[in-house]
Amino acid sequence: MPTILPLALILQTTTAVPPPSVVVQGTPATQVMPGDPQRTEEDVQRSSVASDIVVTARRREERAQNVPIALSVVGVKEIDDTGSFNVARLQQLQPTLQFYSTNPRNSSVNIRGLGAPLGLTNDGIDQGVGVYIDQVYLSRVAAATLDFLDVQQVETLRGPQGTLYGKNTVAGAINITSRAPSFDFEGRAEVSAGNLDFKQAKASISGPLGDRVAARLGLATTSRRGTVFNVRSGTYVNEQDNLGVRGALLFRASDSLDFTLSGDYSRQNPECCAQIFVRVGNTQRPLNRQFDALARAQGYEPVSRNPFDRLTDLDAELNAKNVLGGASLRGELETGAGRLTSITAWRFWDWLPANDRDFTGLPITTLSQNPTHQDQYTQEFRFAGDGKGFDYVVGLFGFYQDIHTTGVQRQGSAASRWLINPSTRDTSVAGSPFLANDPSVLDGLTANNDIRLKNFSGALFGKFNWRIDDRFTLSPGFRVNYDDKVGSYVSIVRDAQGNLVPYSGGTARQAAQRDAIQPQAFTDEAYRAWNVSYDLTGSYKPAQDVLLYATYAHSFKSGGLNLNGVPVVNGVVQTQLAQIAPEKVDHFEAGVKSQFWDRRATLNVTGFWTTIRDYQAIVNNQSTSTLRGYLANAGKVRVRGIEADFSIRPSDRLTAYLNGAFNDARYLDFKNAPCPPELSGGGSGTPIGAPGAPGTNSPIVCDISGQRLPGVSKWAFSYGGEYNLPARLFGLDGQTYVGVDASTRTTFSSNASRSIYTDIDGYTLTNLRAGFRSTNGFNVFGWVRNVFDTRYYEVLATTPGNTGLIAGNVGDPQTYGITLGKSF
Template sequence: MFAHAWHVLMASTASPLAVVPLLVKPLQQPATADAPDSDARTGDVVVTARRRSERAQEVPIALSVIGGDEIEKTGAFNVNRLQQQQPSLQFYSSNPRNSAINIRGLGAPFGLTNDGIEQGVGFYVDGVYIGRIGASTFDFVDVAQVEVLRGPQGTLYGKNTTAGAINITTRPPSFTPEARVELSGGNYHFVQGKASVSGPLTDKLALRLSTSATTRRGTVYDVTSDERLHRQSNLGIRGQALWQPTDTLDLTLSGDFNVQNPLCCVQYYARTGATQRPIARQYAALAAAFGYAPPSTDPFDRVIDLDASINSRQEIGGAALVANWDLGPATLTSVSAWRYWDWQPQNDRDFIGLPITTVSQNPSQQKQVSQEVRLASKGRNTLDYTVGAFFFHQTIDTQGSQVQGPAASRFLLSGADASNPNVLNGLTSTNTISFDNSSFAVFGKLNWALTDRLHVQPGVRVNYDKKSGFYESIVSIRNSQYDFVATADNVAALLAARPVGAARTTFQNQINTLAPQRYSPEFSDWNMSCDFTVSYDLTADVHGYATYAKSFKSGGINLSGLPLNATSTGVDLATQTVKPEKVDHFEIGLKTQFFDRRVTVNAAAFWTEIGDYQATVNNNAINVIRGYLANADKVRSRGFEFDSSFRPSRRFSVYLSGAYTDATYRKFTNAPCPPELSGGSATAPGGVTDPVGTAGGRSPSFCDISGQRLPGISKWSFSYGAEYNLSVGGAGGQVYLGYDGNYRSRFSSNPSPSAYTWIDGYSLSNVRAGYRKDSLNVFGWVRNAFDRQYFELLSTQSGSTGLIVGQPGDPRTYGLTISKSF
């Protein structure tokens, strides 16, 4: 019943689907609600937004819905796959912890994860907010539908989010016995099994148990370990109990456990490009000095030679209690939850088979508790409302470590120290990082019908956030030449003991590479968000709306280390916090249906400006791996989207969705420079620099990238597809053929656009063909049917060597799926 109550709150803002419009029915009816209906011929989405049946076409916000059946047949069994069906959605992941979800180009800064900031796209499972995107990378288990909301959220539910939200609803317990089984097999030894069973224990208590297990051989071969990496090894279990002690009260207790270890997310040789370092300090010369060559210079050979251990195990789980109490004119909903995430990585951070950075990892443990209470009127009045309160508390503990190997000196340093392996060999940083985050908010939204056609919907949210953290890095080295332990307390004394000469230069090179530091940042602030929507029904099938939203993303704290001060004896404490983002969002939309609602065409245009955008930067030190957070003055994302579908008959359906997104830095004058301008001798701000790629040239301390495109954003993206079926056997059986495709134009894969890290546009095609009858479905599928070679990410190797490494997307896969419901 909670799943239905969530729709009461959320689906009132639905728009037509970004895929073929689906039949979305409420999963469990409240005792006093009017039952909604759906038209299978037109594919209308019917929701119970105000405890009455409403067509999703009539409610004013950009929202796409993908049903569970659509997810299963297209193979979109996780968030990464989901983006192929949602043109406005972007998902990036160099590993599960370093993952980000963006909508319309906004949400999280591109680059390595920094625990101390909020995510701009909220992620929810059955109404429970997931505090880390890394904890969202599980396989979908028994999913009923996925909703993708675009634009600022927070006046109706949950956490304040400035770019949008993804809400996953699972199938609830049923008082009618049922079971579902699905089994898939394919190339790369792919095997996936899903099963669920549900039914009553008494006339007031029902259970549902669901599980999913996936295995697949890796697509990348490591010649050193003789292992296949980028595999799939996932297990998920979920249980729910629904208790309805009275006709007006229901409670759902749920718990889930997920474990994954894909040995994933390696990046390796993609290409090289010239930087400002001396020619002898660039990748080709450095590799030649060690007599090194990668096993292949074609990344789509999918062959690597790691010289360090790799691991990417994560464990995700939690429990939630959801209560719905029908009070007559309104419904009171409570969502209480506890969740955890345990991340256990190992990485080869230099990406090649040389011992440069042999360890760079941040095992992390997150725990969170949340409580939400909402009161929503049933929607039978001229003035309807939703009011609520939300509390969230999160802790993260991280145990970081980084170790340099015998090749690090030559790759990361210059001068005489570059020729001495012992300068950096064994240099180790041990980091202790903690984060405490509390958030509290009250929110409300009205729906006021001024006339039968004209509605105004104001909303407001008052939010308080408090963040505190601790970061300490202890640096040590012990080899035949060097032996010391440097902390934030003794680094100045150790440097003073080396007042001049080579010893001082060497020690500075060591502590600049891995800096001893300790700091305890704090941030707290109140903010108020608001939105105002006006909607008008031009006809029964043509609806327009306009929205303005003023939103905030909480300020944050830097928890990946800070840049050093001018004397290299301490950190620049002015950089330990970042200011909140301030968002002004404008949107207009039109929703239309024609030809007896067989054709749906919806469009929206948006303009979003963000002040003090939270971005990842660095101080251009060539031997520093991680950057830190800072504020860009202004960012703008603008564009338009459309969703369209056509169902001329029960036999044939076709859809096309698209987005144009122009997301740029409007003012960012102190940004990190692209790799082609890095690695040279430093110049003062505004000083003379040499042309890009000038070996031994001068590099600016930072760059002005105002007007350039944000990373990860394609200007054009589309999803499209069709399905055709024929009756066979005369008893409801069908054979069918389906196609789903998507296209993304080229996008930048570096925080500052670089000629070396543009990812070319690509299109992917998935096909399926099968037979279905009643609850039986048997179909074969091919994904990436034309074996398109493309990158998901490109990155630079630390040290400004000019090496560009990449993470290729999946090759062509194919297989067979059989599913049956009982």
């Protein structure tokens, strides 16, 4: 079996001990691969660094610069030196990667603005960015919030990858590769400490257990004090508390057959996740039904109206326990015709949350918990072969998911006044008071939800590379996929005395209770469909270190089921809205990958144009008392832009990089969209009031065709570099170094329908590091993240009740610390 050294090992074994540099599109500034037939021995000797990036983006080992895909690669040294220990941190190095999270379950990983609806948790839909760890597909994006465990490198593939990476990779894929067991004894350890009581430790060890068996064990733990102080509980919230372990056994059954058995366990258990008061924006509700008036009526004032005071007074329990793990067995057989790979895997996910869903210190929603358990099973068979002038990959993939969520929501004593329109009178009792003034109407009102999904998917896929001549290659691909999803949603609502709240009818009191929490049920709702993805890529090498390529891809994101509930009209559950059609994607991309100055400089440029029909978008049932999120299919979305990635190493002393992206992401056709808060909550009829004008009429729906998609900036950049000098410290030969990494993004929307209240201003984050690394693997450095203590928001959100309250997550303040590491 041919051996290709991974990036980290190559960098560790070069005598010059080059400093790490952020890798762009899979390529550091200077690259020579000793086995590259296009490079002479003189080239290898003349180059300052005998290394190259090897990726498996097309399910075989290749030089990144030879792969006609827009991709970015971050190796182990870049992960360690930049503190990019999870996907949230990784996005600062990659301008077209977006990650948003209000808690681990309610997270979105997007590429070029596409992937998953921002801010919606729904068991019945799939993500559009596939996350893979050691070739195993992870169906829940919650995995992206966890620390990387003993990772070798992370490849981010941009654009549809459906023919090799699965049915739901319409935006791209994140391919995470762990370090493999080694027959040479090796290990590494790293500890970090910083302000906010930050503590992190990572360690791994690997070596032989016999002539044919090698083992590897990796551990990681991270803890940090919260960044927001809850004056109600007297504790800091939004903390970090992560623990992970991964083990692997490699059995070399013969010279041509390997088996790798691996298992992992990761756990987060922080007091999290608080979204705090940011601002109040007027809606079209009557003025006495908006936040400030409602708060005054109950003698309430937020503990601070400046979110960067980092204070809150949330009165409900907070927890975000997130546990993932599993096991996989990978077999790889080298035959005379190619390599046969089998990957069998089981994964589990347990989510045990507690939230304060009213975002205030008032007892409005006193309990909001939706614990979830999932089991996932996957089996993949893949064969990679070569022939005269061509190579190919074909495979079979099977996936089964069983997920069960049991939710509880309970209203408190302040809910009646906050949620019920005071004009509503209980006419069933003569002389009864306004329901809004009777706390007992909603106090203790409880919904028990039971949500189930059984999801099967099977696929046949293949990719063919036909080398027409030494310069031109044609690469068609296909995937035939079948989905079978069966789901149920049952929400039973009872008042404080245990009486059932009916779907419709009853008293005005019960109608008010339904407005707060709508009971409903549908069971065994099914979505079944066949789909076909295909793509065609042409690549041409006009020169030794230049690759031109163009791609057309037709792909899809699976349809699904609305398992957050659907509207109920006159007591009838609108089950016709339970199913969501698949997204249909047409994608065009063209790019150039180039290296020059003896491969000391790399410039890669990509242009892309993607249109999506039946885009899966959030729709809200805008009543005066609740916002019920569910999915529907918007008409059409278009994303187009250009990306450029440049890196340079003029000498062994200096490296630098600049990555940039322009992205024009818009709804082309979305006439039946939810309205933003400034056009919501008012009366029905005409004329429609001005945005944010209290006591006026609101449109039923809004036409947001032409508006930008949420979560994506028009411009985004990452840039930085590192400089080193030879030095001797503690009797060790090595280098002192200083490095800087920064990222800049322009304004983006944080609401499905763009709102004047939820635009997030652009910002720049700058990180510094300085330290010493020795030739024998010792490394010590100090670091500062967010050097200038930039104030920024990660997410802004409208809140239940349509009162105009905007809550959000403030970004991390300036943090600093020191890291010590040793590898051998």
